[in-house]
Amino acid sequence: FFGPGAIQAAWGAAGDPYEIPDYGNVTLLHMTDSHAQLLPVWWREPDINIGVGPVLNQPPHLTGKWSLDYYGVPAKTANGYAFSCLDFDTLAHKYGKIGGYAHIASLVKRYRHERGDKVLMLDGGDTWQGSATSLWTKGADMVGAQNLLGVDDMVGHWDFTYGQDQVEHLVKTELKANFLAQNVFSNTWQELVFKPYHIHEVSGRKIAVIGQAFPFTPIANPGYMIPDWVFGIHTEHMQKMVDECRQQQKADLVVLLSHNGADVDKKMASLVKGIDIILGGHTHDIMGPKPFMVGKTLIINTSTNGKILARFDLDVGKGKLNGWRFYYLPVFSNLIKADPEMTAYVEKVRAPYKEKLAQPLATTESLLYRRDNFNGTFDQLLCDALREEMDCEAAFSPGFRWGYCKLPGETITMEDVMGQTAITYPQVTINEYTGAQIKNIMEQVADNIFNVDPYYQQGGDMIRVGNIQYDFDPDEKIYHRCSNMRVGGKAMSATKKYKVAGWAATTAPVEGKPVWEVFAQWLQAKKHVRVEKMDLPRLNSDMKSNHGIAFPKEYGL
Amino acid sequence: GDVSGWPAKAFDAKVLNDAMMASVGKTDVPVSPKVKLTAPSIAENGGAVPVTIEVDSPMTADDYITTVYLFVDHNPTPLASQFSFTPASGQAYIQERIKMAKTDNVRVIAKTSKGELLASAPREVKVTIGGCGG
Amino acid sequence: MADNIGNPMLRMPSTAKKGELVEIRSLIMHPMLTGLTKDKSGKLIPAHFIQTVTATFNGKPLLDIDWSTAVSANPFLAFKMRAEDNGTLKVVWKDNQNGDWSAESKLTVS
Ligand SMILES: [Mn+2]
Ligand SMILES: [Mn+2]
Structure with missing residues (x-):
């Protein structure tokens, strides 16, 4: 069942982790x-998964150490690797x-x-x-x-x-x-x-x-x-x-x-x-x-x-x-x-597409992942690609929770790009939004995630933003969560129009290039990519002790 | 022209209080657990929001629900529908679909044959943009 | 538009036990125009909507409904009736432009 020696190497005396007594x-x-x-x-757990209202600090709104402590799972072990974001790239090499x-x-x-x-x-x-x-x-x-x-x-x-x-x-x-x-x-x-x-x-x-x-x-x-x-x-x-x-x-x-x-x-x-x-x-x-x-x-x-x-x-x-x-x-x-x-x-099912899937586009020098409440490094790249390829000052990308990881040093292939973008409504659009419209979109999406009543939650993550900065208070009500909004570091005007690239429009079919084409083209031109810094909001200071935040410093806490 | 008997005045009212006065004759009706209003928390299509109304009543000749009023607080015509039951109905029960332009409260007031008024708790139906998902 | 209007339909059980609650569901094709929307040339499209729905059983009143323009296009309506006698349920829809449609369904009570 197992490769020879594999169990010993990874689990030592623990034996076969899949053996279960009859009951x-x-x-x-x-x-x-x-x-x-x-x-x-590769799949890294989020480092931020905020719970508000009745689900505050309850599973699954526990990340990093909070999650491992709750379940009594030691860090730096196989299960610690599977159940948390801690030391992800190091443990990935060890546990696969x-x-x-x-x-x-x-x-x-x-x-x-x-x-x-x-x-x-x-x-x-x-x-x-x-x-x-x-x-x-x-x-x-x-x-x-x-x-x-x-x-x-x-x-x-x-x-x-x-x-x-x-x-x-x-x-x-x-x-x-x-x-x-x-x-x-x-x-x-x-x-x-x-x-x-x-x-x-x-x-x-x-x-x-x-x-x-x-x-x-x-x-x-x-x-x-x-x-x-x-x-x-x-x-x-x-x-x-x-x-x-x-x-x-x-x-x-x-x-x-x-x-x-x-x-x-x-x-x-x-x-x-x-x-x-x-x-x-x-x-x-x-x-x-x-x-x-x-x-x-x-x-x-x-x-x-x-x-x-x-x-x-x-x-x-x-x-x-x-x-x-x-x-x-x-x-x-x-x-x-x-x-x-x-x-x-x-x-057999992959054979007809093998060549297309394997097409190399770029090498990543840093860990790429998507899953997190506000942004992921893969989404940051996608937002950067959208802005540059579509010549826009800002970008929106949906807060999907699927989309796997790439480790530092790996080649991003066409298959990996599809792994972040393969949907049936992939068209890229350019919208002229006023600052007020940008805020409205972000507030509406935020309320679908952080409404205190779970029956109003849609279970995605916050819309990803490229080159938009903001402060955020998850505990507030709709229209009051996002504040101090800036585009390119400058205060956002409610009436000024901004050119915003985006994809995955849901209300009606739209014309546009599929997002994977835009992303692939950008990656090919870059050859090497690295995400140094993400567009993340500063969180309200009340969030400091929220057990859904593994690395509070990243959010200005 | 209007169908005879159609209560134009109540439907012409542009704000909730006026619509309530013109239909129910009162604006402060106590909430009763007997009036059950079911509507989605989030509208899939603001043009067709499914609403179910059930009022607990024996529905006998001397004790039944005579009328049920359905309101949407900020619709151009806040009174959306008015239902007049008879004891033969057996149950004061209605299911229909209504239009809602934006996030708003839906509410119901029921009148008994004894002249008593009962209200449902207001039910917020959110009309929102989507585009995210797990 | 005229093609997509009318065609009233009723769905209900054809038999029931005496005293049982029977659910009646109905559907009719109608645009239910509010009078607030404009056509391509910017002219207001006049309101056109069903204003009353009347249900009777063996000619006796069962349910009277008054609708506003807030009822959705192609209105769906479900209601209930206590089965007491054999007979015919009749539903009549009337709109503000003299449109008038009806549908009937028979019930046998055992
Ligand atoms: Mn999923
Ligand atoms: Mn899902």
């Missing part, structure tokens, strides 16, 4: 938000890339072999988007991988951005798993578009899996791509589904496969009675190795990019959960032998 009659395996990364990648479908498949097959038909494999969505090949095959390469992995149920978010017709095609004719959503309704008659739940028979018990799509898909992404479908959180309907599963379907266990995001899951668990376990995604959080409890509901979030495989072993009795054990397993690709069948599949 209970049902095993749930959960992965989520792979963002179509078929191969292992994470994820990869061939490595995940190897683990899943092993557990199926050990646990027999006690296993359900659940996929939390954002599976079909995030890579060049998924974009070019319109999600089909990922559906093939899911089928090989034996996914039982899935839910969706970015998956919907291929448009209604393609989603229906994949769900009806390609995907073997059930595509579940209790919160997607037709625009005309307000009827369910997908199956809301599926009842699985495992060890003679009835396991209900209810699906929850990302509630804000038509707002966070182009609604015009899915014109006949209405989303939303639908707490009452969720309660109805839970009751239906328990009373009519006689479910012994109710599992919610959710793409709500961590804080929305927590609020939903406080309002809906009767959910045993929420397997969460969307916010890409480390929310393990201990589940978070709201009432009697166990809640986890299972990271992203194939980094973690979560496993619940359950003792399910008649109508109730008697006991559970939980394992939050980082997928260390160089310690797990790749599954040959999945390896062959991945090679």
Whole structure:
């Protein structure tokens, strides 16, 4: 199973980290938000993930040392590397890339072999988007991988951005798993578009899996791509589904496969009675190795990019959960032998694009990453590229949470550029915004992240800005969070117009070059890139002791 | 021209208080847990915001909900709809879709056959730009 | 526009137990113009919207609705009725430009 000597080298006496003692009659395996990364990648956890209001200093709003202390995980260990941002590039060299479908498949097959038909494999969505090949095959390469992995149920978010017709095609004719959503309704008659739940028979018990799509898909992404479908959180309907599963379907266990995001899951668990376990995604959080409890509901979030495989072993009795054990397993690709069948599949789907993917563009001299509340080094490069290529004084780039890392010294290829930009609405635009409009956009986006009521949070990160400086107070209300705004270091005028480059417009289709072309062209011209300093806001001094900030100095604290 | 019986005066009112006075006849109605208003926290399409109204009532001949008024605080016509039930309805229940131009409160006032007025808590529906995501 | 107007539709169960609450859902194609929007030449487009919806069962009043221009285009409406007798539900929509549409659906009560 492992490469010879690998375990000893990395774990010493700890032995096989994937060995799990037999327990209970049902095993749930959960992965989520792979963002179509078929191969292992580098993935650094954010150093800033601020929680406000009721979720202040609660998981997953713990970063760096705060997170490791909360979970009792020592720094500078394999799990310390997987669960935090600390010493990322040093530890990356030691512990290697994470994820990869061939490595995940190897683990899943092993557990199926050990646990027999006690296993359900659940996929939390954002599976079909995030890579060049998924974009070019319109999600089909990922559906093939899911089928090989034996996914039982899935839910969706970015998956919907291929448009209604393609989603229906994949769900009806390609995907073997059930595509579940209790919160997607037709625009005309307000009827369910997908199956809301599926009842699985495992060890003679009835396991209900209810699906929850990302509630804000038509707002966070182009609604015009899915014109006949209405989303939303639908707490009452969720309660109805839970009751239906328990009373009519006689479910012994109710599992919610959710793409709500961590804080929305927590609020939903406080309002809906009767959910045993929420397997969460969307916010890409480390929310393990201990589940978070709201009432009697166990809640986890299972990271992203194939980094973690979560496993619940359950003792399910008649109508109730008697006991559970939980394992939050980082997928260390160089310690797990790749599954040959999945390896062959991945090679096959990548083969037609191999040359294009491998095209070298530039070398990076510093660590490139995206995930953080306000900016990432990869986004800073993208903003710089947009400004220079489009001849603009400022740039906006969306606060997406996907997009993997590159280590210092690595070559940025076309595949890596696609790994940051592969979306179905990639056009670059130039907008003439007044200072007031710039502030309004930033305030609106900020409120979708830092609203104290989780039901108003959309689970992304703050819009990235190139050459715009500002002070920021997450605890304020909308229109009062951003202040002292400057463009190029000079005070921003509310009435003056600024030329701002941007991409990923959501309200209507626009004309423009795809962002990957603009970015690739810029990288090729630069040959070597290095991010010395990011456009980051200065945070309000109250944030000094916020446990979601690992490096307060970076934010002027 | 207007359909006969359509309450033009209440619909012509341009601000919430006037619309309430012209329809309900009062502006300060106590909030009651019996009036349930469901609307999305964030509108996906400001042109079609789904709203569900349910009022707890026996709906018998001598105790039922006669009228339910639906308001959007800052719409050009704050009174959006008015529903007159009968005991035969069995439940004071409505689902429809309304227009909202910007972030605003939706609220409901219900009138019982005994003349009692009950209000829902105002429900804020946010109309916002998107463009981010995990 | 005239092609996209009308076509009222009702969806409800055809049978119910006596005393049971039945949900009726309806849809009608209508632009529901507010009178506040302008055409390409900058002229205000006159308001054109459904003002009343009336539901009766066996001719007896069930529900009367008054709508403003704030109701969305192609209005969807759901409401309930207590099943007591066999009979016919009739819904009538009327707009401010003399438009008038109706739809019927039968219910058998056991
Ligand atoms: Mn997502
Ligand atoms: Mn995601």
